[in-house]
Amino acid sequence: MSGGPKDISDVAKRRFDLRGKVVIITGGGKGIGKIYAREFARAGARVVAADIDGEGAEQVAAEIVAEGYEAVGLRADITDAAAVEAMAKLALDRFGAIDVLVNNASLMSVLPRRDWMEIPVEEWDRVMTVNLRGMFLCCHAVAPTMKARKYGKIVNISSSRVWEGTPLRLHYTTSKAGVVGFTRALARELGPHGITVNSVSPGATMSETQVASSSGNYLATRVEGRAIERAQIPEDLVGAVMFLSTPASDFMTGQTMNVDGGKAMH
Numbered sequence: 001m002s003g004g005p006k007d008i009s010d011v012a013k014r015r016f017d018l019r020g021k022v023v024i025i026t027g028g029g030k031g032i033g034k035i036y037a038r039e040f041a042r043a044g045a046r047v048v049a050a051d052i053d054g055e056g057a058e059q060v061a062a063e064i065v066a067e068g069y070e071a072v073g074l075r076a077d078i079t080d081a082a083a084v085e086a087m088a089k090l091a092l093d094r095f096g097a098i099d100v101l102v103n104n105a106s107l108m109s110v111l112p113r114r115d116w117m118e119i120p121v122e123e124w125d126r127v128m129t130v131n132l133r134g135m136f137l138c139c140h141a142v143a144p145t146m147k148a149r150k151y152g153k154i155v156n157i158s159s160s161r162v163w164e165g166t167p168l169r170l171h172y173t174t175s176k177a178g179v180v181g182f183t184r185a186l187a188r189e190l191g192p193h194g195i196t197v198n199s200v201s202p203g204a205t206m207s208e209t210q211v212a213s214s215s216g217n218y219l220a221t222r223v224e225g226r227a228i229e230r231a232q233i234p235e236d237l238v239g240a241v242m243f244l245s246t247p248a249s250d251f252m253t254g255q256t257m258n259v260d261g262g263k264a265m266h
């Protein structure tokens with residue numbers, strides 16, 4: 001008799017299965033969103049990468065397709081309701097459903113780190129518009145089809161800055177705290193429809209864009225105080241976002257999972 005492991009049951013297979021799931025990833029054209037797009041596709045999901053950087057999004061989709069997986073990329077400014085509706089329509093037309101929305105796009109790496117008194121009010125407003133209105137509009141665009149199917153998964157990206165009170169991008173930190181409140185309240189609104197709404201708060205992560213916008217050893221100093229004392233890379237976030245996108249997390253909603261190597265123990 002073979003001493004190999006017993007084949008796992010169908011229920012166990014489905015619990016973490018992303019094959020065939022249609023996943024919209026905003027900000028999927030570069031940075032961490034690009035890694036989510038690639039890794040979801042490699043797990044068998046059909047990916048819609050949407051970004052204000054349309055070329056970046058199309059490039060990410062082309063690379064995924066070249067690997068033999070399924071994806072489409074498009075330009076979408078998440079602050080523009082019509083563009084976000086078009087994003088949802090593209091997902092439905094191309095793939096026939098929307099199972100997962102990952103609200104990852106935000107204004108972050110483009111923001112200078114500076115004293116809060118020096119933040120121009122127009123920049124404050126723009127950060128709130130992209131990071132909060134954008135997420136609201138994206139949820140608005142996917143909710144009808146998720147409600148009709150009585151199932152859906154929404155994952156909003158916050159930041160560990162919220163738990164640490166990290167200064168020098170006060171508008172950004174404030175907006176990411178808004179993501180947590182939004183996640184909690186929307187979870188209650190959408191729970192009766194079988195839709196979960198959760199959030200992930202990444203620690204300072206070496207995304208290509210964050211590295212490019214950080215001077216000196218800023219990111220290295222952010223490693224201090226972690227239980228796992230090393231630099232965080234985008235791949236460190238993939239498991240948590242995937243977990244919140246699969247049936248394994250179907251009874252978990254309104255929560256924020258902190259993924260920062262154990263610095264803030266939220």
Ligand SMILES: NC(=O)c1ccc[n+]([C@@H]2O[C@H](COP(=O)([O-])OP(=O)(O)OC[C@H]3O[C@@H](n4cnc5c(N)ncnc54)[C@H](O)[C@@H]3O)[C@@H](O)[C@H]2O)c1
Nearest residue numbers: 027031032052077078104105106109159204205207209210
């Ligand atoms: N890198 C980090 O250290 C870190 C830490 C905590 C949280 N986060 C969060 O993780 C997510 C990804 O981070 P990142 O490092 O890749 O950041 P990033 O700033 O490089 O990426 C944001 C992405 O959003 C896109 N975007 C910006 N405005 C948009 C708009 N109006 N419409 C559509 N797309 C728009 C950008 O083009 C970019 O592709 C963000 O939500 C960020 O706030 C990052």
